[in-house]
Amino acid sequence: MLCIxxxxxxxxxxxxxxxxxxxxxxxxxxxxxxxxxxWYNCHSDTQGYHCSQASNEDWIQAVQALMILAVVFCFVSxxxxxxxxxxxxxxxxxxxxxxxxxxASVFVMCAAxxxxxxxxxxxxxYGYSYVLAWVAFPLSLISGLIYLILRKKD
Amino acid sequence: MLRVLALASVVLLGxxxxxxxxxxxxxxxxxxxxxxxxxxxxxxxxxxxSISEDVSFTWRYRPxxxxxxxxxxxxxGGEAYTDNKGVFKDRVEFVGNPKRRDGxxxxxxxxxxxxxxxxxxxxxxxxxxGRPSSVRLLVFxxxxxxxxxxxxxxxGVVLGLLVLIVVIYYLMRFLVARRVFxxxxxSVPRLWGLCRGREQRPEPIPGTDTCLAKAL
Numbered sequence: 001m002l003c004i005x006x007x008x009x010x011x012x013x014x015x016x017x018x019x020x021x022x023x024x025x026x027x028x029x030x031x032x033x034x035x036x037x038x039w040y041n042c043h044s045d046t047q048g049y050h051c052s053q054a055s056n057e058d059w060i061q062a063v064q065a066l067m068i069l070a071v072v073f074c075f076v077s078x079x080x081x082x083x084x085x086x087x088x089x090x091x092x093x094x095x096x097x098x099x100x101x102x103x104a105s106v107f108v109m110c111a112a113x114x115x116x117x118x119x120x121x122x123x124x125x126y127g128y129s130y131v132l133a134w135v136a137f138p139l140s141l142i143s144g145l146i147y148l149i150l151r152k153k154d
Numbered sequence: 155m156l157r158v159l160a161l162a163s164v165v166l167l168g169x170x171x172x173x174x175x176x177x178x179x180x181x182x183x184x185x186x187x188x189x190x191x192x193x194x195x196x197x198x199x200x201x202x203x204s205i206s207e208d209v210s211f212t213w214r215y216r217p218x219x220x221x222x223x224x225x226x227x228x229x230x231g232g233e234a235y236t237d238n239k240g241v242f243k244d245r246v247e248f249v250g251n252p253k254r255r256d257g258x259x260x261x262x263x264x265x266x267x268x269x270x271x272x273x274x275x276x277x278x279x280x281x282x283x284g285r286p287s288s289v290r291l292l293v294f295x296x297x298x299x300x301x302x303x304x305x306x307x308x309x310g311v312v313l314g315l316l317v318l319i320v321v322i323y324y325l326m327r328f329l330v331a332r333r334v335f336x337x338x339x340x341s342v343p344r345l346w347g348l349c350r351g352r353e354q355r356p357e358p359i360p361g362t363d364t365c366l367a368k369a370l
Contacts, residue, residue, distance in 0.1 A: 056301045065308035072313070 001153055008150065011143050012081065016074045018136040019108065023067040027127030028115060035127055038064050059118040066111035067133070073104035074140065081147070094147040101144035108137045177201045177284035179276045184290040187264050188297055194249065195289055197257040197274035201281045208279045211250065211257030215242070217270040227259045241267065264293050
């Protein structure tokens, strides 16, 4: 029981960290001399390293909002897990935890899809933040589903 | 006591004329507009004195990157005068109502060359001491979306919906609990009808295991 609990908690924390790193670092698209999105647009040339704001278009703002919401919902799910761990009746399911975690995974999926479709430079490579977002999506979905079938024993 | 009153009145009389001479002019800080559209630049003022007959408004324009400003609109003595020679010829119209402290102008058919600072100076004799106020005009081809507006809107709406759902959930639970309680008190005859059909089981403690007690 304790092993399952620790494993589930470790997975949840991993998803949370992945989401935070993916949201905060600005490496969704990389090129030879720079990187861009979600927040900054940095490139290095002969005069040095320059950063400017990422474009203000509506789809980038939607991706930003969805990633932030995913982080928030993952955190709320963590709090709900801690709460339900001590307050749930015997045999109950971690319903709220699961709902928030699944919503977080849906938001990450939407954010990643919108970014993939609306990206203007289709010849540039994807950076690690983008990869982490796509990795976080199935992990958070699995985590949410585990909470759905998990039952409190003691 | 009398001395305090005298001192206070002298101080107030000393301050009051200073305050009533200053006039404060208000305009927007910055305005954004599309090429080819019209824009109404508002200008209003605050003055301790009532509106005089000689109230005047002056609008000046200073292009971006230039140090000189030219006058484009003037209202004085009940008459409005607008630019009839320069860049704003036939494009400026005085649409304010000076009697209501409104000295707004309307600029039609904007172009990129209209980027600059518009300064409004209002005078309400004898209140003439005041600083003019400026509004910056930015003309765009497409109006840009400000950074963070859509982000904030999406986050706000989703979190608001979440809070709303939680509140409704707890409210429904609370209301249902109350309604169950009031229902059983009001519709007792209906419950008796229900209870008569139920099978009788031996009561563990006499008097408590009635159908009504269980429903309550």
